[in-house]
Amino acid sequence: MEHAPSWLINSFIYLSAAVIAVPLSKALGLGSIIGYLAAGIAIGPWGLGLVTEVQDILHFAEFGVVLMLFLIGLELEPKRLWSLRRPIFGWGTAQVVGCAVVILLGAMAAGVPWRIALVAALGLALSSTAIALQVFGERNLLPTRSGQAGFSILLFQDVAAIPILALIPLLGSISEQNDVLAPTDTALQALKTVAVIAGIVLGGRLLLRPLFRWIARSKTPEIFTAASLLLVVGIASLMLSVGLSMALGAFLAGVLLAESEYRRELETDIEPFKGLLLGLFFIAVGMSVDFGVLRQSPGLMALTVAGFLLAKLLVIYAIAKCMGVPFQERPVFTVLLAQGGEFAFVVFQTATAAHVFSNQTSSLLIGSVAVSMLVSPVLLLAIDKLLLPRLAQRGGSHLEEIAEQQEAPIIIAGFGRYGQIVGRTLQAQGLHATVLDHDADMVEAIRQFGFRVFYGDATRLDLLRLSGAATAKILVVAVDDKAQSLKIVDMAREHFPNLEIVARARDVPHWNELRDRGVLRVERELFESSLRSARSVLEILGYPAHEARQQAMRFRQHNIALFEQLYPHRKDRAKFIAVATEGRQQLEEQMAQERAQQAQRRPKGWGK
Secondary structure, eight states: OTTSOHHHHHHHHHHHHHHHHHHHHHHTTSOHHHHHHHHHHHHSTTTTOSOOOHHHHHHHHTHHHHHHHHHHHHTOOHHHHHHTHHIIIIIHHHHHHHHHHHHHHHHHHTTOOHHHHHHHHHHHHOOOHHHHHHHHHHTTOTTSHHHHHHHHHHHHHHHHHHHHHHHHHHHSOOOTTOOSOOHHHHHHHHHHHHHHHHHHHHHHHHTHHHHHHHHHHTTOHHHHHHHHHHHHHHHHHHHHHTTOOHHHHHHHHHHHTTTSTTHHHHHHHHHHHHHHHHHHHHHHHHHHOOHHHHHHOHHHHHHHHHHHHHHHHHHHHHHHHHHTOOTTTHHHHHHHHHSOOHHHHHHHHHHHHTTSSOHHHHHHHHHHHHHHHHHHHHHHHHIIIIIHHHHHHHHGGGGOOOOSOOOOSEEEEOOSHHHHHHHHHHHHTTOOEEEEEOOHHHHHHHHTTTOOOEEOOTTOHHHHHHTTTTTOSEEEEOOSOHHHHHHHHHHHHHHOTTOEEEEEESSHHHHHHHHHTTOOEEEETTHHHHHHHHHHHHHHTTOOHHHHHHHHHHHHHHHHHHHHHHGGGTTOHHHHHHHHHHHHHHHHHHHHHHHHHHHHHSOOOTTO
16 A cells, blocks of 8 residues: 555545445434544544545535535426525525524624624524435425425525625735725626626526537437536536635526436436535545544533524524424424534635634634534434424324324325325225325325325335235325335335336426336326316317317327327437427328318308
């Protein structure tokens, strides 16, 4: 190993630490993040001392957060993002300002100078997007009210980090060289910022799709992966060059590509890099914990961590209550948002460079944030073991989970708008179904109408087994989330091959993915209702009712047949478009010909 390059040795150390610590942490029920943090502490300067260049690793590993924001953006179409504008800017502002004010007042009451207290309060008010979203995802809470509320607040925090970073130089000690920009420099900086953001938006709209289409035609998967990474690295560099958040730029790029036909390929390509770099990020955070400060001032460190955690817990719990987050979900929601965040490291490092903080203050605050990240998984474990069972009992019949083996021949996974129609139809026929839904609000609302719906996540194998999947005949997959829908189908195919699956498809790609899994009974969620609307339009225009129905049914048959023709070409976009265009033209020509023949056969009316 003496002649081995340092990058090879360090890679060996990081991977070894992660491979040992993460499975051990998971086995103890502590989660993967605390495993990464423990691995970092073990190999860092205050552990075995195997790695000393902590800051370099931390800067590199921050790219994992950037990739994560890009993937989040891919899941958000612009329309959906617009629909979330109120929770993002309303509740996000309330969380950041509320937490910052409480921490600021507490610090000033303790005698901390206002400039230091203000920057510390703003940095500590931010939460860890990486940890919170990962835990929300692991617990399948993202589609729930707490998940949506948490996502909105975290997204606002990422945006809020920009003005916070811009504020810090103004608070710093102004040297003779004058760190504050002149008005002309400020205008130039603002112009650059606007130009870069406009360039990303226009480039995303006009250039990215043709570019990825051109790259995809080369049929070289590794180049497509390289292009995906190049896109994120390029945008992150552009944003960094004008002093903006790399993560925000990556998120913006993801949103612009959310409607792209290459969204799934991009997700698949980038996901492994994101996971590894996020793991490396948390290892670096573990290494950056300054135990020297902790040893010198253990009381001050404990007071800082306890103080800002308590302040945030109180404010965020109050916000959760105002937002209508179900009380069973509030503890996890509150703890996830109360811990310190990765952007706090950037804020405190910037404050040190701007002479707002001393090095010791910076080490104390960075250590406090890292300790809060270590404490959070332990708090979550305590909530799972001690608090949630009591809340479940308090919820009583409202959130009844399946406790006994069910034997109904039909299982319905998801009881939203779609699943309810299926369930009510079956009930009207005297057929019994076991219904699962993991949205607490939905379960509570549906039970008020007398339906027996079990609270539970259908992606959990144990719950599906308790639902009677081993003996049931039919599984209706009616969940709204596409990823969860595919996960349920995969699990049912693997563990319960006896089940006939009837699935709901949100769009054409989802329909194709379900067919790829061998699901033959797939219904597009809006197809039949759209046909009914088309019939109504024709009738209003004067078509006889039977003719309107006939025309709608003809279109239905043709469209279903066309989908079967398109399915073999789903991965060849050019061929797919050509077959779809040809099929539409054939239908229009055929319909026009039939209308002409019918007009000739139609007897002349009175006066004609």
